[in-house]
Amino acid sequence: EQLIQTKSIHDFKRVSHILDEMKEICGDPIDSSSMERVSEFVEMKSNELKSKLDLLVPTNIINGSFKAYITFDCSNDTMNVINNLAKVCENTKYKIIFIALDNNRKTDKVQEQVIVSSQYDGEYPSIVKQIEREISQNFQDLSIIRIKIKVLTTNESVLLSDMEKDLFWSKTTNYFELRYTIPVRRSRKRDDLPYIQRRFQRLVRNNHNLHVSHDAFQKAYGNDLLYVITIRFFNGGAGLALVQHSSIIGMLEREKFSPLKVVQEFVVHDTNIKLDNCIE
Template sequence: MDRSDIQLILNHLNLSEDCVANIYHHGSWVYGTNKPNSDRDIFIITRSFYQNPLQFWTDFDYFHQHEVYKLLDKYDVCIYSIENFEILLENSYLMAVQCVFLPDEYKIKEDIDFRQIYLDKYYDILGLKRAAFYEMYRDIKLYNPKTNSDDPLHNSMPNEHRQSRRKHVLKNLFHGIRYLDFVDQLIQTKSIYDYKRVTYIFNQMKEILGDPGDQSSMKCVVEFVRAKSDEFKSRLDTLVPTDNITGTFEAQITFDCTQNPEQVIEKLKRACENTKYNLLLIQLDTKQGNKRLQQFMTSSFHCGEYPSIVQQIKEEAHQHFQEFNIIRIKIKSSTSNVCIPQKDIDMKLFWNK
């Protein structure tokens, strides 16, 4: 970028150079996805103590309200105080985290080494994974499959507007993929060493969409992105497991006792004697005014780690009760187990599959 524009930007914002600690140039010009007329994204970190507290979205402290100053017809500028910028780093806000690892040529001014501050105080691999999954979750939600060529609202929309929205969705979908890659690099190397590593995926997305593209090709793009997203998420799941729960699990086994119920129940009682399996529940069929035994349930407790314990419980159950007709096996985790998701957002991002 033209370094001489910096003073013009500061003048527009009524900022003196002395009160500015760091200036980062990030965005498409760094990722290699820019066009000659693309805007340039600027983060300015000030020494001011008077910036308002960050107002985060309600789900968890990540996305937040912030003002973007559009200056000189080519710059999108965000301003944060040192304190607020550190809060963003602490929350693994990836747009901020990526700035501290930028190549020197994109660090317009750097009085404070936030990179070292981040690594010493705020580097958190679970927080990074949560942030990347949330970015992808948000970007996928931008695509609305209900808006299709048969939708009257879609048909009434000007063609230029539809094209603009497709480009917006395309750009944000790639943001999600790129952040998954950034987090992969950060977890493995504590750095972002290649900002263009997945730029080829953006080119593939544009080829799938076509020019100008339509709703059908946009749907193909989304399917492609979902597949790529699953690949990256699988890698991150390996690096930072978030679905392994260790502790005690209750297995409830339900049997079909509709045929010869009294005989089956007596056999079940004998099968459960002096074992870890306890008889729990009788379910009755009261239709026709005629009570008839339908189902019987057992309960047992097992120690181990999810998900591997699931297969273990199933194999034990089918081996021990091989003479019976098992309808289903339900496994419950104790609330005191290790790695139970503590936050609603973790349940949504890591367990909602």
């Protein structure tokens, strides 16, 4: 009851019991295989507690505006997919996005993604089924490889503490996402996406959850091209994401890459997190 009311762990007897079980699993001396078993045990207990809490009282309700991003398979014929989507999305709320992103650091391979976005108002988690049902009806003839739903961090419901994020949300499919639109001067050397990717990776620490993309439809922004740096934080709450954001902004401004636009969001639903190779 105390755990449910406070959304934090103060049941020391249960915690002590879990620690005792971890100690037994570890054995003496501790080796790497023991640590792996402990990690699996902690993950299992975490999921068990989350399931019990959600049955007793909803712990992650969010009311407000959501944005859904639907990614389509365009591996065979990109332009055909875009043309089909243009017909489906004509005079609707859907917006087509065509991006190129560098998600393979070893080969500098650039990936193209065709995405449709739309806005919704409602309550999470029930809105997920509503969005998925609508998407299934409207895009039944196209192959969908990802559905991603996000909410702005200005929504008070996602001002999560580190403990709330770890306790009530998935560590692999719920995360904070920061996007920075950066103008980069065009040149023969610097309008290459892998080059830009490597440059920002050197500048931004903890960059294993970073990728750089640009709108494949876009024309030049004056003498510049607009790139979007996307950085994801899987561990920690809103406070940690805000600290990281402040650090990144400071770094970008020192390097003369002042963002034209910054978007801070929390991802509540992601059906294919590995699509951008952001989990390694």
